Amino acid sequence: MNETIEQQKKTANVKIESKSTDKKQKNTEGRHVFEVEDLNLWYGSDQALYEVSMNVPEQQVTAIIGPSGCGKSTFLKTLNRMVEMVPIVKTSGDIKYRNQNIFGNNFQQEYLRTKVGMVFQKPNPFPKSVYDNVAYGPRIHGIKDKKTLDQIVEKSLKGAAIWDELKDRLDENAYGLSGGQQQRVCIARALAVEPDVILMDEPTSALDPISTAKVEELVQELKKKYSIIIVTHNMQQAARISDKTAFFLNGELVEFAETDDLFQNPRDKRTEDYITGRFG
Secondary structure: OOOOHHHHHHHHOOOOOOOOOOHHHHHHOOOEEEEEEEEEEEEOOEEEEEEEEEEEEOOOEEEEEOOOOOOHHHHHHHOOOHHHHOOOEEEEEEEEEOOEEOOOOOOOHHHHHHHEEEEOOOOOOOOOEHHHHHHHHHHHOOOOOHHHHHHHHHHHHHHOOOHHHHOOOOOOEHHHOOHHHHHHHHHHHHHOOOOOEEEEEOOOOOOOHHHHHHHHHHHHHHOOOOEEEEEOOOHHHHHHHOOEEEEEEOOEEEEEEEHHHHHHOOOOHHHHHHHOOOOO
16 A cells, blocks of 8 residues: 555544443443344345444443444444334344343333434424424323422423523424434433433534534533444544444444554454545
């Protein structure tokens, strides 16, 4: 090769920044929220995932990168079984959440989707007030007391770093907010049911740079309490905010490693080709 990997990465404009590891994270090192083994998935006769095996660490940010159509979002939605809303989906292999088989006959989907929250690519607030958006999940779970709901709404909006912006606008329709504010309300809505894991499917792709930066800062705060798995097309974003990165290609997990290692010293030629801009 005429260029070193470092030179190629500069050409691809992938900025690598070291991420500090605090004491709390060190204490959770080695623990996993998900253990995936030999996962295959089909949409009808078309196979979308091939023999995917990986362990998702606790209280860290795990990024999933890869070109369009490589299986990133499909894999993410499999972790809370949302992908099964498509009738023609079938799977083989195992996924364990906290050592429990999520495909087991006695494992409740409702429990899984409470513990594993989801934030989508495009902000999707309900056509309700900010308050009712955040209070929706707790109400579904039987909480009716106004004082308790008030506390949950405030705590969740603070957790999503948007309380100060919206504390005087709780009765306004969430549709009237900016895109970045809507997305953080959706994150607050996910936090309101006290999840363990937050799945994010390209949560900043529809946002402007300022809103994107706010969401990225929020993700760094949230990982102190939650395990976060984020699908992103933006390699710079993965490098900035994630602790570990998984590279998917054509439904296969090509490489899964510490983010700095994957970007600086990729083990697989396909990973190197992707992060240096040869394809994707």
